[in-house]
Amino acid sequence: MVPADLANGASAPGEFDLIARIAARVALRADVALGIGDDAALLAVPPGMQLVVTADTLNAGVHFPDDTAPADIGWKALAVNLSDLAAMGARPAWCTLSLSLPQPDPRWLDGFIDGFLALAARHDVSLVGGDTTRGPLSIAVTALGHVEAGHALRRDGARIGDEVWVTGTLGDAAAALQSMCSGAAVEPSLRARLDRPTPRVEAGRALLGLASACIDLSDGLLADLGHLCARSGVGAEIELAQLPMSRALARFKHEVRWPWQAGGGDDYELCFTAPPQRAEQVQQALDLAGVPGVRVGRIVAGQGVQARDAQGAVWTPPRAGYAHFG
Amino acid sequence: MVPADLANGASAPGEFDLIARIAARVALRADVALGIGDDAALLAVPPGMQLVVTADTLNAGVHFPDDTAPADIGWKALAVNLSDLAAMGARPAWCTLSLSLPQPDPRWLDGFIDGFLALAARHDVSLVGGDTTRGPLSIAVTALGHVEAGHALRRDGARIGDEVWVTGTLGDAAAALQSMCSGAAVEPSLRARLDRPTPRVEAGRALLGLASACIDLSDGLLADLGHLCARSGVGAEIELAQLPMSRALARFKHEVRWPWQAGGGDDYELCFTAPPQRAEQVQQALDLAGVPGVRVGRIVAGQGVQARDAQGAVWTPPRAGYAHFG
Numbered sequence: 077m078v079p080a081d082l083a084n085g086a087s088a089p090g091e092f093d094l095i096a097r098i099a100a101r102v103a104l105r106a107d108v109a110l111g112i113g114d115d116a117a118l119l120a121v122p123p124g125m126q127l128v129v130t131a132d133t134l135n136a137g138v139h140f141p142d143d144t145a146p147a148d149i150g151w152k153a154l155a156v157n158l159s160d161l162a163a164m165g166a167r168p169a170w171c172t173l174s175l176s177l178p179q180p181d182p183r184w185l186d187g188f189i190d191g192f193l194a195l196a197a198r199h200d201v202s203l204v205g206g207d208t209t210r211g212p213l214s215i216a217v218t219a220l221g222h223v224e225a226g227h228a229l230r231r232d233g234a235r236i237g238d239e240v241w242v243t244g245t246l247g248d249a250a251a252a253l254q255s256m257c258s259g260a261a262v263e264p265s266l267r268a269r270l271d272r273p274t275p276r277v278e279a280g281r282a283l284l285g286l287a288s289a290c291i292d293l294s295d296g297l298l299a300d301l302g303h304l305c306a307r308s309g310v311g312a313e314i315e316l317a318q319l320p321m322s323r324a325l326a327r328f329k330h331e332v333r334w335p336w337q338a339g340g341g342d343d344y345e346l347c348f349t350a351p352p353q354r355a356e357q358v359q360q361a362l363d364l365a366g367v368p369g370v371r372v373g374r375i376v377a378g379q380g381v382q383a384r385d386a387q388g389a390v391w392t393p394p395r396a397g398y399a400h401f402g
Numbered sequence: 403m404v405p406a407d408l409a410n411g412a413s414a415p416g417e418f419d420l421i422a423r424i425a426a427r428v429a430l431r432a433d434v435a436l437g438i439g440d441d442a443a444l445l446a447v448p449p450g451m452q453l454v455v456t457a458d459t460l461n462a463g464v465h466f467p468d469d470t471a472p473a474d475i476g477w478k479a480l481a482v483n484l485s486d487l488a489a490m491g492a493r494p495a496w497c498t499l500s501l502s503l504p505q506p507d508p509r510w511l512d513g514f515i516d517g518f519l520a521l522a523a524r525h526d527v528s529l530v531g532g533d534t535t536r537g538p539l540s541i542a543v544t545a546l547g548h549v550e551a552g553h554a555l556r557r558d559g560a561r562i563g564d565e566v567w568v569t570g571t572l573g574d575a576a577a578a579l580q581s582m583c584s585g586a587a588v589e590p591s592l593r594a595r596l597d598r599p600t601p602r603v604e605a606g607r608a609l610l611g612l613a614s615a616c617i618d619l620s621d622g623l624l625a626d627l628g629h630l631c632a633r634s635g636v637g638a639e640i641e642l643a644q645l646p647m648s649r650a651l652a653r654f655k656h657e658v659r660w661p662w663q664a665g666g667g668d669d670y671e672l673c674f675t676a677p678p679q680r681a682e683q684v685q686q687a688l689d690l691a692g693v694p695g696v697r698v699g700r701i702v703a704g705q706g707v708q709a710r711d712a713q714g715a716v717w718t719p720p721r722a723g724y725a726h727f728g
Contacts, residue, residue, distance in 0.1 A: 172457035
């Protein structure tokens with residue numbers, strides 16, 4: 077059953093057209109022996125590489141505001157998955173898309189695919205399978221890539237004394253979200269960070285052999301660094317004054333900013349650790365990759381993550397983690 | 403963001419427990435270098451093998467009746483995906499699971515995972531990632547396997563003169579569904595075929611090098627053989643009297659049975675083609691695999707699939723393809 081399978085063809089009226097619309101626009105990498113149109117895709121993993129696989133779903137009203145443009149939803153659905161591959165230091169290659177739609181709407185679908193394939197093209201990712209079903213709007217993506225065997229960046233490699241780094245700027249997406257929820261006008265540059273996150277694929281690749289551990293920032297720095305620390309059996313200290321911020325965020329007082337920067341989700345930057353003696357190499361690698369990165373803290377004995385202000389006082393965010401809207 | 407990621411840990415209350423419940427029960431194959439608990443899984447594809455990837459989603463009320471037991475939903479969500487791998491002649495290895503649930507319900511989840519992992523264990527498949535989100539019940543699975551490079555069974559290899567085969571029996575699931583929809587009592591053996599389909603993995607493996615083309619029967623024989631013919635650029639003729647049936651189905655008159663056998667979906671048997679001179683080898687291979695299989699027609703020039711009765715008259719099903727309930 078499973079109607080309107082990208083692979084299996086379609087039984088439900090209208091959905092076949094949707095699949096044809098998608099398949100017609102997909103660009104195939106040379107390592108795709110068979111893409112959309114059969115029971116499954118056939119792919120070649122290069123010798124010496126491990127396969128890297130991640131799956132993340134976006135639901136309307138939970139993972140993006142209801143007014144989000146279809147192209148932005150398409151972009152973001154792939155971006156959150158490529159971000160996971162980036163955090164492993166993997167090179168993205170292929171993906172599958174399971175799309176649940178309330179009704180077949182070619183215009184919506186065209187917009188969605190515009191955004192999805194724009195990001196796919198940027199990272200040379202081929203859409204190789206999936207399905208469309210009737211139901212509440214939901215987008216389940218599985219992203220596949222590969223990494224030099226034994227060299228992936230993992231969460232469990234942080235060691236006491238390592239420095240904690242983050243790429244890009246933090247808190248922009250959370251600032252956009254909070255402004256929207258309070259009915260305030262949203263600075264376009266902030267809204268863009270919420271709607272079109274940049275998976276840090278180049279940074280992840282550049283950090284192979286340099287970073288001791290890595291995670292992507294989806295739930296917020298404190299929460300995600302906490303996951304990394306838990307897997308590594310260590311603790312961490314963060315200096316709030318060091319957290320990178322965009323020009324748009326610099327307008328806010330730190331009392332307003334810090335919860336977004338330290339606790340807000342949806343940034344899709346990388347947080348990673350590296351020994352202090354590698355700091356210069358790390359900085360050079362990030363520069364070469366064209367991705368900003370700064371040190372924001374260090375790995376310590378113990379467990380959990382402590383944030384400190386410029387005076388060294390422990391700071392607690394007004395609420396734990398990242399609450400979803402809707 | 404993407405809360406309660408199997409990999410990323412959790413932010414929404416209650417969902418972390420769900421993930422822990424799943425992860426604690428997962429058995430890992432030796433070729434899983436890293437499973438649930440990091441940003442992505444790390445897997446080893448054996449040298450000389452192509453990666454085979456398929457993704458299918460089940461939605462409540464569309465792909466299974468609302469009264470389906472959680473364990474049966476879990477089984478079926480994986481089965482429909484393994485069936486696609488079977489149709490390629492692939493050996494299943496890993497899967498990801500994106501589970502959308504209206505509310506965190508540990509008892510429902512335990513049952514679901516019982517069924518999912520029971521089938522996974524039967525085929526030595528490791529669950530290596532995914533996520534849980536809040537939303538209407540929906541289960542998106544991506545299944546991964548591998549096949550000897552260049553030897554996969556595809557839809558596009560059927561040649562004029564080939565014989566058309568099917569495994570198992572046809573129409574049982576459609577019979578169960580129609581009985582349910584009309585409020586009649588459902589024979590348990592038929593309901594079991596609807597709820598717990600058997601992916602024909604062993605048959606697919608056995609047919610490597612013997613079948614010229616293959617597809618799994620999800621939408622119904624006429625529809626799916628039609629997909630195979632379209633990809634191969636040929637037509638097909640089916641003899642209705644040859645279609646295999648279960649003992650439970652034999653109670654029905656052929657006017658009642660044929661629409662289920664030829665047009666009903668959800669059987670998850672394999673339909674494949676092979677040259678007549680290979681018939682004996684095919685039969686032996688299926689016998690060795692322990693899977694029944696019979697010849698039901700032949701590939702002809704032209705396009706489309708014609709079904710004929712015992713007198714050779716063309717038969718048209720009362721409605722095209724397979725209509726979903728709900």
